[in-house]
Amino acid sequence: MNAPTLGTVLHAPTSASETAASVNFAYLDERSKRMIRRALLKAVAIPGYQVPFGSREMPLPYGWGTGGIQVTAAVIGPNDTLKVIDQGSDDTVNAVNIRRFFQRTAGVPITTQTRAATLIQTRHRIPETPLREGQILVYQVPVPEPLQRLEPRETETRTLHALAEYGLMHVKLYEDIARHGHIATTYDYPVMVNDRYLMSPSPIPKFDNPKLHLNPALQLFGAGREKRIYAVPPYTKVESLSFDDHPFEVQRWEATCALCGATDSFLDEVIIDDQGTRQHTCSDSDHCQQRRDAPSAGAA
């Protein structure tokens, strides 16, 4: 959060083929950043509460990370080191595109290493490497309202949050158990923040939910299209909903990562031939690389 002072205008580093026009540092004008920072401060003060904000039309489409981009733009400073991941990987096209956006508009150093980053923008994953104090994790959120699929009217869900009336969600989870014997939600699994607000953790797999709890890093959530910001401050209690006789569980694989041999990371499966043969690899590309680079790699 070492943003430049109001009115600082930097010229984006441009290659010949790209735009020659100058834009403000990290694209957004300072007044818009200030508006977003105000929303962020409120969000940090009320963990899990969705703060409406004047989401701007970004040069990337709604639904592609505009909320995360605006939050990142509002908190990034010249001394930050940025990492951008999508599905855990630094190399997916959308992650590449967002990283290029900030390289062009902010010119900050970038990294693929979770440990080296001060600011990490993510879609759908929390890095496997534990975060530390001082780091900021920015989530891209498509649907900030955890109750939206149960009650589409915002006027209603606002009241439910105000009353902390979350019976709808408990009934939904209960019906899952009655029908399937277990809860059939595998990602975007609802959490209770600080014993008060029901919150969507964004569509991370429920495998990642335990990492939200008492995390030393600041976790910020931006939903551009829905114009909401929320936050989980460092060391905040985040509990995945469960029942006494049906405790919360994360996914486990019988396979190990084919590249690094990890047994404890989230694995993506890929089909490697026409017969549908499957192979599992770490979804977190940095985690996988670190393990392969380490001298003791493959010990698992």
Add this chain to the structure above:
Amino acid sequence: MYVAVKGGEAAILHSYRLLAQQRRGDAAVPELSVAQIRQQMKLAVDRVMAEGSLYDPELAALAIKQACGDLVEAIFLLRAYRATLPRLGCTLALRTEAMALARRISATFKDLPGGQILGPTYDYTQRLLDFSLLAAATEPPPTAAGPTLPPEQSTPRVVDLLNQEGLIERCPPPEGDPEPMDLTREPLRFPADRATRLQNLARGDEGYLLAMAYSTQRGYSHTHPFVGEIRFGTVAVELAPEELDFTLSIGDIELTECEMVNQFVGSPSEPPQFTRGYGLAFGHSERKAMAMSLVDRSLRASELGEAVQSPAQMQEFVLSHSDSLEASGFVQHLKLPHYVDFQSELDLVRRLRAEAQAQSQAAPPPSAATPPSPKAQP
């Protein structure tokens, strides 16, 4: 050995080049200029300005060129540009009764003060392909006589004429009429007041508004509409800077305005009268202005004591889904990688299948699982 999806950056840069090629088409055909688009694709330019919320025909034409004619993409380009502009102030309310008219029609009266002016319209063209346009045009079409009205004379709106009898609701600006909230700066909250709703509709996707309006004519909230008046022409935009004691005209803009008049049988609070729906769009956009006025009226249901039963009457439904940027972005985000979510779902479906199979083998089917007891929540 599995090759991870690397090289995204090179692929993106390459796709830029392919896109530029696609946009240019056959290099043997002369390139379109922005001036040509602006002059000869006026209605496309108007739509992009209206939904892009920016009155700038040149930039709208540029956006259309850059977007290869995809108007929703052009609207996106214009909006993203617009978001970077500072907000300098608020103009005075436009005086559309002082519009320099190019077209003005009323469906409620055969004749009226100021007259009916047909103006440029496709309404009475017979929709036959004009093959003469296939040949390169040689001479411009003959100029038609414009409307004969002196430009400064104001033409009262039809609904104001009807109002002499008090048969139509009045919508006077409230005392100390507050500056409307700016939807481009503040998030939409519900319930939204009428000024905010109209702003949302004015930026809304034309196709979407058309469908919503159409639904009100087919039994999903019937509103008995009549076109009180449609007018199209140019209006001066005026500013009243605080430090000056006179107003400044900062330019003229083209507008289409529609006042829809709707029968209303009255409610406990309102006498029987005609109610109004309002539509306004940059440029010449009658379909948009008319659809907007129908939807505006249907969204006034609760204010007028009507039952809210149909989608077009529900403001959260109508206003949350009207924006083409939001809709297009979110629908198309499904193209983005979803490996992680899909992996989680794969896992679940396999598990459910295995369980279903195990269950079908163990007959008879067991009764429902014992009800779990909810953990106490504060």
